[in-house]
Amino acid sequence: MVLDELKKIISEKLGVDEADLTADTNLTDDIHADSLDKVEFIMQVEEVYGITIDDEAAINFRTIGDVADYIEAHK
């Protein structure tokens, strides 16, 4: 499941407990990802799923669920 894979990526990247992550986890407010964290995360997601995420979509990613929804719609 995409959401579970994203939680694993974020957990490994930011050192956050995977069990604390949900679809509603806000990347900025809840796990304090900065811009560089988010860009690195998106680059990794693109590699894992073989997709290219457009800028407008990336700007509007607020939660892990937002990213999962985008991947589900574009993979």
Add this chain to the structure above:
Amino acid sequence: MILFAYDGEIAREELLSVIDEKLKERGEKPIGTIRYDERGAPVCEGHFVSITHTGAKIVIAVSATPVGIDLEKSDRASRVSDIQSWTAYEARRKLTREGIRLSDVREGLPREEARYFDIFPGYTLAVAGGERDCETVLLPKR
């Protein structure tokens, strides 16, 4: 331009209140309420502001001209770019309020001009735009 720096956990509203006190002491207009535009950039009446934080360290630039700033840990390893180039790029994108472009990251970041300030040892602070005269104010812990 003034770069207000604070190291520690503090509510954003409290920090802005401290900065307003400092501005009033200098006879300058306080920042007052900050709102955020559609891209999340801070906007206030009477000043241009830019905000950056990493961990518990935060810097707020207050300027009479448009400004963008970015702070990162200097030894941070990134697959995207070296930290000097990244902070200069993000500071410039904040200055122009254009936001980060993934295509720039994929193709290699454009070389951007920025000034660098050593406010926190071990951290890189890049400043794009803003007034040439610049003062840094390290705010005491509360």
